Amino acid sequence: MVIDWQKNPLIPAIAQEARTNEILMLAYMNEEAYNLTLSTGFAHYFSRSKQRIWKKGESSGHTQKIIDLLLDCDADTLLLKIEQKGVACHTGRKSCFFTSVLEDRVILEKELNTDAIYGVVDTLYHTVLERKNSTETSNSWTKKLLNNKALLLEKIKEEADELCVAIDQESDEQVIYEAADLLYHALVGLGLREVSPDRIKQELAKRFGVSGIEEKANRKPKS
Numbered sequence: 001m002v003i004d005w006q007k008n009p010l011i012p013a014i015a016q017e018a019r020t021n022e023i024l025m026l027a028y029m030n031e032e033a034y035n036l037t038l039s040t041g042f043a044h045y046f047s048r049s050k051q052r053i054w055k056k057g058e059s060s061g062h063t064q065k066i067i068d069l070l071l072d073c074d075a076d077t078l079l080l081k082i083e084q085k086g087v088a089c090h091t092g093r094k095s096c097f098f099t100s101v102l103e104d105r106v107i108l109e110k111e112l113n114t115d116a117i118y119g120v121v122d123t124l125y126h127t128v129l130e131r132k133n134s135t136e137t138s139n140s141w142t143k144k145l146l147n148n149k150a151l152l153l154e155k156i157k158e159e160a161d162e163l164c165v166a167i168d169q170e171s172d173e174q175v176i177y178e179a180a181d182l183l184y185h186a187l188v189g190l191g192l193r194e195v196s197p198d199r200i201k202q203e204l205a206k207r208f209g210v211s212g213i214e215e216k217a218n219r220k221p222k223s
Helices: 031-040 114-118 120-133 141-146 149-169 172-193 197-207 212-218
Strands: 011-017 023-029 044-047 052-055 064-071 078-084
Touching: 023 031, 023 044, 023 078, 031 044, 031 052, 031 064, 114 120, 120 141, 120 172, 120 197, 141 149, 141 172, 149 172, 172 197
Parallel strands: 011 078
Antiparallel strands: 011 023, 044 052, 064 078
16 A cells, blocks of 8 residues: 555654554654655654654654554554654653543653753743643733733833843843843744744754845745
8 A cells, every 4th residue: 555645745643652552642744754764764754833854853862763664544644663762742751642631631740851852942932832722721921921912022022122222231141131031922922823943943044154135135025
């Protein structure tokens, strides 16, 4: 049976621990990710949030070694029997499936400190997404900003202005403080739009080595 990539350019891929049969995560593959998985023996996916191919564990080292690859009866879903190194979930839990809908509670505790693995920016971004998707009533500032776009936009402008003042007139410590405030509020804005910080990194990487004048000349006009 062959996957029809023209009909299904992106298919679900379920990762299952081969030894225990525990379901660890669900991601997506395009043809390139599928071929990389077959040729390397390690799981590769297409990230819809990052809009690029990624090898599972590329930053954390928590790779998924392929033991077997099963295709469903419609040839549009994959089951990966894998050997998981470390944990599968970006939250630091072994499995991505840790929230009980019926019991409305978290059933798996974190196993690892994700700040050390992914960095503070990515960890904070995913925390913002958790706040956004949570149905719990919360008094958190993040949740308040997510529920009030006008307030969020006002705070981003305010923090940008305060950073400008700090750079111009204040101490290094105050510059750091104001820059952290602006970065936090910008990450909340990215979370509201569900734009991964990884895509910002990709954009900066594209600009690396390109002069500012040339980069501006190549920008697409706003519609």
